[in-house]
Amino acid sequence: xxxxxxxxxxxxxxxxxxxxxxxxxxxxxxxxxxxxxxxxxxxxxxxxxxxxxxxxxxxxxxxxxxxxxxxxxxxxxxxxxxxxxxxxxxxxxxxxxxxxxxxxxxxxxxxxxxxxxxxxxxxxxxxxxxxxxxxxxxxxxxxxxxxxxxxxxxxxxxxxxxxxxxx
Numbered sequence: 001x002x003x004x005x006x007x008x009x010x011x012x013x014x015x016x017x018x019x020x021x022x023x024x025x026x027x028x029x030x031x032x033x034x035x036x037x038x039x040x041x042x043x044x045x046x047x048x049x050x051x052x053x054x055x056x057x058x059x060x061x062x063x064x065x066x067x068x069x070x071x072x073x074x075x076x077x078x079x080x081x082x083x084x085x086x087x088x089x090x091x092x093x094x095x096x097x098x099x100x101x102x103x104x105x106x107x108x109x110x111x112x113x114x115x116x117x118x119x120x121x122x123x124x125x126x127x128x129x130x131x132x133x134x135x136x137x138x139x140x141x142x143x144x145x146x147x148x149x150x151x152x153x154x155x156x157x158x159x160x161x162x163x164x165x166x167x
Contacts, residue, residue: 060105078135
């Protein structure tokens with residue numbers, strides 16, 4: 001069993017509205033999260049302190065975060081009115097799929113895994129917001145904050161390399 005899954009699911013349940021299998025947000029207000037006491041300590045959603053030495057990242061994390069970055073870059077066009085509702089919903093679906101893939105393939109030790117939880121929860125919150133409507137500037141800001149926080153926590157040698165930079 002993947003050691004990342006139980007703590008990650010608890011963290012996501014505390015912070016993100018419930019999403020159905022199809023990736024849509026149910027009608028009505030989100031269900032109230034369970035009390036903190038019912039979850040283990042990994043469910044705490046406060047941001048992890050920046051480690052003295054950044055944590056190692058694994059390939060699924062690096063790939064997933066690149067997907068989040070690409071979706072965020074695409075969403076940034078919405079700030080200028082360049083995205084229609086279908087495009088925003090497609091971006092929301094891509095964000096959720098990227099997180100679900102990271103959850104399924106995660107192989108991080110406990111400390112980096114716990115540090116990743118708030119980032120993934122923020123991505124899922126932004127995805128849920130976008131799935132329920134048009135472009136949302138707050139969702140974009142939340143995603144951009146994740147993209148700034150990720151390299152502060154995790155070692156990823158190619159993170160700063162632009163797609164246009166030579167490899």
